[in-house]
Amino acid sequence: MRETTHKNARKRKTGRRHPLATVALIAIGLGLTGGAYAAFNATGSSADAATSSSSDVASGKKLFQANCATCHGLEAQGTDEAPSLIGVGAAAVDFQVGTGRMPMAMQGPQAEQKPVQFTQKEIDQLAAYVASLAPGAAIPDERYLDGNGDAAKGAELFRVNCAMCHNVAGAGGALTQGKFAPSLHGVTARHIYEAMITGPQNMPVFNDRNITPEGKRDIITYLQYIQKNPSPGGFELGSLGPVAEGLFIWIFGLGSIVALTVWITAKSN
Amino acid sequence: MTATTATETTAKKQSFTAAASNYIDERTSISAVVKEFGRKIFPDHWSFLLGEIALYSFIVILITGTFLTFFFQASQADVIYHGSWVPLKGIQMSAAMNSTLNISFDIRGGLLVRQMHHWAALLFVASIGLHMLRIFFTGAFRKPRELNWVIGFTLFVLAMAEGFTGYSLPDDLLSGNGLRIISGMVQGIPVIGTWLNFLIFGGEFPGDAIVGRLYTLHILLLPALVVAFIALHLVFVVVHKHTQYAGPGRTQQNVAGYPILPVYAAKAGGFFFIVFGVLALMASLFTINPIWMYGPYDPSPISAGTQPDWYIGFADGMLRLIPPHLETVWLGHTWVWYIIIPIVILVLFLILVAIYPFVEAWVTGDKREHHILDRPRNQATRTAIGAAGVTFYAVMWAAASSDIVATHFKLTMEGVIHALQVTLIVGPILAYFVTKRICIALQKKDRSIALHGYESGRIVKLPGGEFIEVHQPLDEYERWRLVSYDTYQPLMLRPNSRGKITFGNRFRAGMSRWFFEDRLEPVSKGELESGHGHH
Amino acid sequence: MAQDDNGGTEITPAASSAVDHRPGDPGTAVMVQNAPENPGFPPHRPRITDKDPRKERRAERTVYTLFYVSIVGSIWAIAAYIAFPIESGKISDVRVSTLAIGLGMALALLAIGFGAVHWAKALMHDKEGIDLRHPVQGSEETRERSVEIFQQADQESGFGRRTLIRNSLIGALVAFPLPAIVLFRGLGPMNEDPVKLLSHTMWRKGMRLTRDPSGTPIKASDVTIGSVFHVIPEGLNDKEDALNQKAKAAVLLMRLDPKDLHPSPAKKDWAYDGIVAYSKICTHVGCPVALYEQQTHHLLCPCHQSQFDITHEARVIFGPASRPLPQLPIEVDADGYLVAQSDFHEPVGPSFWERH
Structure with a gap:
């Protein structure tokens, strides 16, 4: 019975989206779509609009129309170029704009991290505007970002859910057709959390029913732990595993020893 | 005293x-x-120390490995980790993983020894590889040393086996997925694969037997074989006496160099400490195989960039290069071509490497002993074959890191794989012809230098108004290095005693033509004398 | 090695003959008539330490200083072992301890190495010597004698004559290792058939899909579009052979827009409202195919880059894999939880000989 009501709820939401949105997303395969799906995330839709004033929304709308509307449409309804942002929530905006991924410089395999184009205030205003359009994933609560969770639980969750793309050490990895999962080093706890709940680009969404907010906190704790504690073994060679180790032994290990063999066998002066 | x-x-x-x-x-x-x-002579050349690097890194492996055995537990029994590495606290893992973590974090110097052991293992295989390349390109495998080449080749294979069994012992996520790949490969072998896999793992993958079994291989059977083959290898070096490069005064009948006592012993002994020292330095500065990051093996998780240690890379790369959908059901059985083809290619490649000395001896028909090494350029065809082989290996090797190549050079992984698939076939052919041409060009240069001396860059005006560049003649010692080498001509196809030309003869003559068609005649004494006459 | 001549004779500049005395057929080697002559060893060139006593003394000082430095390195390593404890459990302590002990050891080893080599190069007697080579084969006399010994042994034993004895011995020697090979059957359990084991997983009708690693059940409503769940069967964590079962039963669960799915008629009911479950074990060689791209709906295996298209029943679109990932038919139970309709309909994981 509960299942059917849920289905109805989903249908209602589907109707709110631009009918061609899904087709467009797949066809383009780029851009800011992850957040769009978060519209279906029943749990992510908390009342984030409450924290933002109506003046923020108004300034955000102006910023949006000046900087984003070319691709996303004047009412954020989406165009052939870019997906609808109705229902993606404040978290998606904060992640995409806050990491410099948006506005995109050019169409490519995926939106890449760049220097951030807006001040945090402007980003907050943009987020407030987009959040005001429809309920979506909210900016995460500070208590999940403090890095004081359980690193061991976080590491286990990370291995099962994240390591296949981002590498066990968070060094990043390759995806299909030139896309890649970025390195997680230096990414703020807030952006990591937002990425998990909004699923930017090809990253899947990890809603709160999949990984609880506490679990996300544990993951952030783990990532902070391995960044705070330098590798006990010494320089990490990019944490790329055996490939880096193999290149290192051939070029530097064997290279330096062969150079020494030349010295050993050269006639003294 | x-x-x-x-x-x-x-x-x-x-x-x-x-x-x-x-x-x-x-x-x-x-x-x-x-x-x-005591006074046996060893010739002195840097390239003669490459095999020593392998020997010394093996000794380091034995020393550090023995230390590790005192603490390592080769068991897959479940335990809960309570050591120092916070991100694994309270996690269930095998005793093997637990003890490896304890070696790393709870025994002083344990991590250092572990890293030294692993770096030494990588260096061991790498130096064997480089040593083999030196032997190959200088023709040191020729009579009477063919058998020693095969022994050395066996050591190379044993070293890879030692490496792989050791890599799998900690039972971490990375090596566990490596074993999963091995299991999948074995399972794909026709007829016996399913059962072989079942026996290796003591039942279903991963089971709880494999770490103990690999441990027995790693610390008992394989090291015993390696030690035995190294002993045999060195006995042959003594019996044959070391080869030497061509040089003034050096002949096929002598060997010039320094006596074992004292010079060679001091240099070789010192070199052991240098290799050991470099490994200690690397182990104290650079992380290797951070199993604490990988976590315990579990069949569900995996890390991006899952790769084997470098020496298994060529096999892993070959698996990646196979195009999709190569599997057929035929005669009621599944023929797993994407496993069969790589295994056949790899085995053929290794067999070719192992038997190359016999192939070349058969083609040249040369039954004499060779103690003077070739300069690679003077044996253009062999050098070209070697370059083709190295290219083939390198492409397979590169394929094993296709994902990392893609992310680091901003390429698509599909593009990298497709490019490498083409290169696997075209690359060796190209390398063969380019190398051969380069070798022949270098021969020509040598020949002209031997005959006319170096270009001095000094232009002189002759009394007749004509400008010439003065050539600096070589002294006789320098020249000897350039002119003293053997060359071969293709085998003539002649009917045998019964007046027939057999297929075998025809094939051999064809091979011989391929080997020796392009060649330069060595410089003769007469030419040298008349060559001097020019200036 | 009786034929060795290890006089270690010191070489003289006098030319040794360049004429090739090697026995054996040269094959197709070109015998250059009138080949240039080997000029013989060049004259010895003394080192600076041979000529300048001050330089010699300096080299001597360098060598023993290096050996003293080595002793310092060893002491440093021992001191570092004592001075930098790691028992606090702090990871940075492990780093410091490893680095300090290692650098001390490296110093001790490298100083010995450089000292010994420098000693050999700069101070030890510098004149090269020569050994003469002889053919590797034994002398004619030795060879003849060994042939004689074999013949004598053959006669005295009758090895060649008494063929029945010889052949039966060969047969016995071939047969005797066979029991040892048979013993190795015991490496695998006796009463199990790998083909049967490979063909089934622990999934059963009505078994709930649960989260990996916690084992908590998943409701259909939890799986929003674009999300991916790593799934294990209910009760897996309590199994004694949990890892063996997990190696076959691990599943990836994702929800797509039902419009994007193109199931064949037979598998129409295997999904639930866009939620599909596929085996996570690669059909290539068994790595977990865990990389899901939520926009392209492709699954990627990080080991060998096989790619599977979820919209078309996980067919292979790139990489070495041959078969699509097996699909787990799912439905929803009365409480809204996702459950399996049955086991997989085909063996999961890499192909094998007996698989059809």
């Missing part, structure tokens, strides 16, 4: 060393050994 006790008890002034030597010789007749080997 003299001991006062010795001087007091003997009327003659006999040193302690002498007394001790006497005592030992009376019981072992060791003096014969010292007389035989």
Whole structure:
């Protein structure tokens, strides 16, 4: 019975989206779509609009129309170029704009991290505007970002859910057709959390029913732990595993020893 | 070194060393050994030390490995980790993983020894590879050393096996997925694969037997074989005496260099400490195989960039290069071509490497002993074959890191794989022809230098108004290096005693033509004399 | 090695002959008539330490200083072992301890190495010597004698004559290792058939899909579009052979827009409202195919880059894999939880000989 009501709820939401949105997303395969799906995330839709004033929304709308509307449409309804942002929530905006991924410089395999184009205030205003359009994933609560969770639980969750793309050490990895999962080093706890709940680009969404907010906190704790504690073994060679180790032994290990063999066998002066 | 006790008890002034030597010789007749080997000559060249790197890194592996065995538990029994690495606290893992973590974090110097062991293992295989390349390109595998090449090749394979079994022991996520790949490969072998896999793992993958079994191989069977083959390898070096590069005064009948005692012993002994020292330095500065990051093996998680250690890379790369959908059901059985093809290619490649000395001997028909090494350029075809082989290996190797190549050079992984698939076939052919041309060009250059000397860059105006560049003639010692080499001509196809030309003969003549068609005649004495006449 | 001549004779500049005395057929080697002559060893060039006593003394000083430095390195390593404890459990302590002990050891080893080599190069007697080579084969006399010994042994034993004895011995020697090979059957359990084991997983009708690693059940409503769940069967964590079962039963669960799915008629009911479950074990060689791209709906295996298209029943679109990932038919139970309709309909994981 509960299942059917849920289905109805989903249908209602589907109707709110631009009918061609899904087709467009797949066809383009780029851009800011992850957040769009978060519209279906029943749990992510908390009342984030409450924290933002109506003046923020108004300034955000102006910023949006000046900087984003070319691709996303004047009412954020989406165009052939870019997906609808109705229902993606404040978290998606904060992640995409806050990491410099948006506005995109050019169409490519995926939106890449760049220097951030807006001040945090402007980003907050943009987020407030987009959040005001429809309920979506909210900016995460500070208590999940403090890095004081359980690193061991976080590491286990990370291995099962994240390591296949981002590498066990968070060094990043390759995806299909030139896309890649970025390195997680230096990414703020807030952006990591937002990425998990909004699923930017090809990253899947990890809603709160999949990984609880506490679990996300544990993951952030783990990532902070391995960044705070330098590798006990010494320089990490990019944490790329055996490939880096193999290149290192051939070029530097064997290279330096062969150079020494030349010295050993050269006639003294 | 003299001991006062010795001087007091003997009327003659006999040193302690002498007394001790006497005592030992009376019981072992060791003096014969010292007389035989003490002043044995070893030629001095940097490339002759590559095999020593392998030997010394193996000794380091034995020393550090023995230390590790005192702490490692080769068991897959479940335990809960309670050590120092916070991100694994309270996690269930095998005793093997737990003890490896304890070696790393809870035994002083344990991590250092572990890293030294692993770096030494990588260096061991790498130096064997480089040593083999030196042997190949200088023709040191020719009679009488063909068997020693095969022994060396066996050591290379054993070293890879040692490496792989060791890599899998900690039972971490990375090596566990490596074993999963091995299991999948074995399972794909026709007829016996399913059962072989079942026996290796003691039932279903991963089971709880494999770490213990690999441990037995890693610390008992394989090291025993490696030690035995190294001993055999070195006995042959003594029997054959070391090869030497062509040079003034050096002939096929002598070997010039430094005696074992004292110079060679000091250099070789010193070199052991240098190799050991470099490994200690690397182990203290650079992380290797951070199993604490990988976590315990579990069949569900995996890390991006899952790769084997470098020496297994070529096999992993070959698996990646196979195009999709190569599997057929035929005669009621599944033929797993994406496993069969790579295995056949790899085995053929390794067999070709192993038997190359016999192939070349058959083609040249040369039954003489060779103790003077070739300069690679003077054996253009062999060098070209070697370059083709290296290219083939390198492409497979590169394929094993296709994902990392893609992310680091901003390419698509599909593009990298497709490019490498083409290169796997085109690359060796291209390398063959380019190398051959380069070798022949270098031969021509050598020949012209031998005949006319170096270009000095000094232009002189002759009395007749003509400008010429002065050539600096070589002294006879330098010239000898350039002119003393063997060359071969293709085998003539002649009917045998019964007046027939067999297929075997025809094939051999064809091979011989392929080997030796392009060649330069060595410089003769007459040419040298007339060559000098030019200037 | 009786034929060795290890005089270690010191070489003289006098030319040794360049004429090739090697026995054996040269094959197709070109015998250059009138080949240039080997000029013999060049004259010896003394080192600076041979000529300048001050330089010699300096080299001597360098060598023993290096050996003293080595002793310092060893002491440093021992001191570091004592001075930098790691028992606090702090990871940075492990780093410091490893680095300090390692650098001390490296110093001790490298100083010995450089000292010994420098000693050999700069101070030890520098004149090269030569050994003469002889053919590797034994002398004619030795060879003849060994042939004689074999013949004598053959006669005295009758090895060649008494063929029945010889052949039966060969047969016995071939047969005797066979029991040892048979013993190795015991490496695998006796009463199990790998083909049967490979063909089934622990999934059963009505078994709930649960989260990996916690084992908590998943409701259909939890799985929003674009999300991916790593799934294990209910009760897996309590199994004694949990890892063996997990190696076959691990599943990836994702929800797509039902419009994007193109199931064949037979598998129409295997999904639930866009939620599909596929085996996570690669059909290539068994790595977990865990990389899901939520926009392209492709699954990627990080080991060998096989790619599977979820919209078309996980067919292979790139990489070495041959077969699509097996699909787990799912439905929803009365409480809204996702459950399996049955086991997989085909063996999961890499192909094998007996698989059809």
